[in-house]
Amino acid sequence: MEGVTDALNADAVQSLASGAPEWLQNRRLDAWATYERTPMPSTRLEEWRYTDLSRLLELDSLEPLPWSKRTFDRASAPASLDAALEADREASGRVVELDGSVAHVELDADLAEKGVRLLSLRDAVEEIPEVLERRLATEALPATDGKFQALNAALWQDGIVLVVPRGVRMEDPIRVTRHVSRTGQAIFSRVLIVAEPGSQVSFVDEIVSEDLEEQTLFSSAVEIFAEDAAQVQYVSLQRMGRGAFHLAQQRTIAGKDSTLDTLNVTMGASISRLDLNARLMGPGANSDMLGLCFGDGDQHFDHNTSQDHDAPHTHSDLLYKGALDDRARSVFRGIIRVAKGSQQTDAYQTNRNLLLSEHARADSLPNLEIEADDVRCSHGATVGQLDQDHLFYLMSRGLSRPQAERLVVIGFLGEVLQRLPLGGVVEKVSRGIEEKLNG
Amino acid sequence: MSDAPILSIRNLHAKVADEDIEILHGVDLDLNKGEIHAIMGPNGSGKSTLAKLLAGHPGYEVTDGTVTYKGEDVLELEPDERSQAGIFLAFQYPVEVPGVSIANFLRTALQARLDEGEEIDLFDFQDQLMSAMEVLEMDPAFAERPVNDGFSGGEKKRNEILQMAMLKPTLALMDETDSGLDIDALQVVAEGVNRLSEENPEMTVLIITHYQRLLNYIKPDHVHVMVKGRIVRSGGPEVAEALESEGYEEFRTVGA
Ligand SMILES: Nc1ncnc2c1ncn2[C@@H]1O[C@H](COP(=O)(O)OP(=O)(O)OP(=O)(O)O)[C@@H](O)[C@H]1O
Ligand SMILES: [Mg+2]
Numbered sequence: 001m002e003g004v005t006d007a008l009n010a011d012a013v014q015s016l017a018s019g020a021p022e023w024l025q026n027r028r029l030d031a032w033a034t035y036e037r038t039p040m041p042s043t044r045l046e047e048w049r050y051t052d053l054s055r056l057l058e059l060d061s062l063e064p065l066p067w068s069k070r071t072f073d074r075a076s077a078p079a080s081l082d083a084a085l086e087a088d089r090e091a092s093g094r095v096v097e098l099d100g101s102v103a104h105v106e107l108d109a110d111l112a113e114k115g116v117r118l119l120s121l122r123d124a125v126e127e128i129p130e131v132l133e134r135r136l137a138t139e140a141l142p143a144t145d146g147k148f149q150a151l152n153a154a155l156w157q158d159g160i161v162l163v164v165p166r167g168v169r170m171e172d173p174i175r176v177t178r179h180v181s182r183t184g185q186a187i188f189s190r191v192l193i194v195a196e197p198g199s200q201v202s203f204v205d206e207i208v209s210e211d212l213e214e215q216t217l218f219s220s221a222v223e224i225f226a227e228d229a230a231q232v233q234y235v236s237l238q239r240m241g242r243g244a245f246h247l248a249q250q251r252t253i254a255g256k257d258s259t260l261d262t263l264n265v266t267m268g269a270s271i272s273r274l275d276l277n278a279r280l281m282g283p284g285a286n287s288d289m290l291g292l293c294f295g296d297g298d299q300h301f302d303h304n305t306s307q308d309h310d311a312p313h314t315h316s317d318l319l320y321k322g323a324l325d326d327r328a329r330s331v332f333r334g335i336i337r338v339a340k341g342s343q344q345t346d347a348y349q350t351n352r353n354l355l356l357s358e359h360a361r362a363d364s365l366p367n368l369e370i371e372a373d374d375v376r377c378s379h380g381a382t383v384g385q386l387d388q389d390h391l392f393y394l395m396s397r398g399l400s401r402p403q404a405e406r407l408v409v410i411g412f413l414g415e416v417l418q419r420l421p422l423g424g425v426v427e428k429v430s431r432g433i434e435e436k437l438n439g
Numbered sequence: 440m441s442d443a444p445i446l447s448i449r450n451l452h453a454k455v456a457d458e459d460i461e462i463l464h465g466v467d468l469d470l471n472k473g474e475i476h477a478i479m480g481p482n483g484s485g486k487s488t489l490a491k492l493l494a495g496h497p498g499y500e501v502t503d504g505t506v507t508y509k510g511e512d513v514l515e516l517e518p519d520e521r522s523q524a525g526i527f528l529a530f531q532y533p534v535e536v537p538g539v540s541i542a543n544f545l546r547t548a549l550q551a552r553l554d555e556g557e558e559i560d561l562f563d564f565q566d567q568l569m570s571a572m573e574v575l576e577m578d579p580a581f582a583e584r585p586v587n588d589g590f591s592g593g594e595k596k597r598n599e600i601l602q603m604a605m606l607k608p609t610l611a612l613m614d615e616t617d618s619g620l621d622i623d624a625l626q627v628v629a630e631g632v633n634r635l636s637e638e639n640p641e642m643t644v645l646i647i648t649h650y651q652r653l654l655n656y657i658k659p660d661h662v663h664v665m666v667k668g669r670i671v672r673s674g675g676p677e678v679a680e681a682l683e684s685e686g687y688e689e690f691r692t693v694g695a
Binding site: 388389390392393394395396397398399400401403407408410411412413414415 | 530533547
């Protein structure tokens with residue numbers, strides 16, 4: 001029973017489950033049973049080859065944070081949270097989550113009238129149980145998917161649920177800002193987005209923290225459903241402080257003629273692991289998958305992506321770019337899977353890395369598994385150096401070395417942002433890059 | 440002002456950094472303010488090495504000799520400091536800068552020349568950029584294209600001269616700007632350079648080329664021949680004409 005500790009154990013699950021509706025109790029307990037049965041992923045597994053959890057994850061010292069009613073007071077918001085909110089632009093709705101507990105939710109009154117639901121996961125259990133019973137940790141991220149999927153499904157303390165009814169289009173994004181202040185804790189949170197047929201929404205999920213003294217685990221499980229002809233954009237901005245271990249699991253399920261795009265920006269935390277699985281389930285489904293990371297110091301970023309084409313006439317296009325300075329390292333492992341019968345599919349995958357220091361490292365492992373024959377697929381990976389001639393060219397125009405580096409990094413990463421121009425996101429990410437370059 | 444040369448190179452020996460490969464074996468050259476000089480010479484004779492070294496490329500190391508620019512030792516300066524001091528190199532092989540537009544690049548370069556707290560006037564900048572592009576017959580849309588990314592050989596060369604026009608150097612080093620340009624483009628670029636020297640008669644130009652053709656448009660005051668890391672002959676425009684008909688044969692044995 002690997003991974004069961006003094007704090008992360010059946011008692012903790014039991015105390016979260018008690019008082020919940022029966023289906024939920026069972027779901028948590030089943031998830032826990034799966035967790036206990038599932039071995040801790042080791043570097044012998046291809047998917048974990050470069051991230052050695054036995055060395056990097058201090059599970060024994062993590063305490064699961066119990067849910068507590070938190071109130072949000074802007075005036076006393078810590079610096080990183082305040083800055084994140086300050087930089088926000090117009091929104092259709094806003095959520096603030098503090099240490100994994102939703103503390104504030106607001107939604108445009110018009111949209112509420114049209115039936116849009118934006119609420120904490122805890123409230124959703126009370127108010128829309130039928131949606132959760134069907135969708136929470138079932139079709140998208142069931143506990144049986146893996147050790148950490150199970151752990152989150154057993155121990156989540158809160159999360160965010162968004163349901164956009166048929167045909168409702170939201171002009172401005174939903175903006176979620178999460179802040180973590182409690183060091184040494186394990187926080188489990190979930191996101192569930194259901195975009196009903198013909199609806200449209202964008203969702204910006206930002207997480208920030210100050211530096212954390214002891215390792216702090218933030219586990220996020222994100223499930224997104226775009227039903228027929230719905231359009232969804234999901235953006236994750238991770239700018240946690242050092243000490244954080246950010247573990248993100250995302251699965252997107254794109255129905256017939258839908259568009260389900262994601263952007264994952266990873267800049268913070270000491271360790272960040274992303275598992276993203278895009279499933280194209282209906283003919284005509286389309287997913288753009290963008291990623292951007294910028295590491296320095298001894299940051300460790302591991303991206304594990306998959307593009308599953310389970311229907312004909314589907315399209316996916318992945319572009320992940322990483323810039324790495326100092327001793328930072330990144331791993332990109334991506335697979336395109338085209339099932340038999342998924343004819344007339346386009347699937348692309350590109351990973352590009354830029355090393356700014358000779359001690360930085362990037363490993364890139366693109367992969368294809370194609371069972372259909374009428375498909376257009378490509379994958380490519382590059383790891384480049386900011387070399388002497390490059391720098392010399394820029395400096396010979398009068399740019400100092402830091403200015404030259406800045407221009408190259410912003411130019412390199414900018415390609416990703418240009419492809420998903422969402423109000424406020426580009427500015428935030430650009431600022432984050434600047435801060436790192438100046439740091 | 441004194442009549443001392445703007446650039447004075449004395450007995451310059453240089454090698455590849457970290458390696459024992461000497462490329463320049465004692466170069467002597469004086470450029471006076473406002474003059475136009477040309478260096479010609481066979482492939483591999485060290486012309487680009489000299490140009491890059493003058494601009495501060497870290498890949499070469501001076502083992503002997505001096506380089507004085509505006510009366511001061513320039514060898515201690517970083518490439519950006521040399522640029523700020525007015526030295527400009529139009530590259531033989533310009534480098535691509537993906538994701539950075541020409542306009543953004545030039546704005547950053549001009550901004551870097553200002554004191555802290557000063558901001559460049561964006562309207563002035565835009566005006567200057569557009570008129571420089573007009574002189575060089577460049578489509579204004581080019582300003583938004585990433586620097587050299589996917590440019591044709593000729594476009595890269597034109598872009599080098601655009602940068603030169605915007606940065607207004609005191610000493611311009613042009614390394615084979617003519618190679619890769621078609622006949623019309625060559626004329627346009629030459630016209631651009633001539634216009635710059637008219638506007639700024641004090642600008643000194645050192646042209647590296649293999650062909651007389653460019654020198655028909657940009658008239659040099661002095662022509663030098665470099666062979667195997669040395670200047671083996673200096674004279675007027677007639678030197679270039681002689682090379683055009685006779686080639687480098689007579690120098691093959693010289694100084695070898
Ligand atoms: N970094 C280097 N390492 C090793 N050899 C070098 C290096 N740089 C230049 N060289 C050598 O020095 C010599 C001079 O090169 P350079 O590029 O200066 O010649 P060039 O006169 O500009 O030639 P071309 O007319 O072909 O442009 C060549 O033999 C070249 O191979
Ligand atoms: Mg050369």
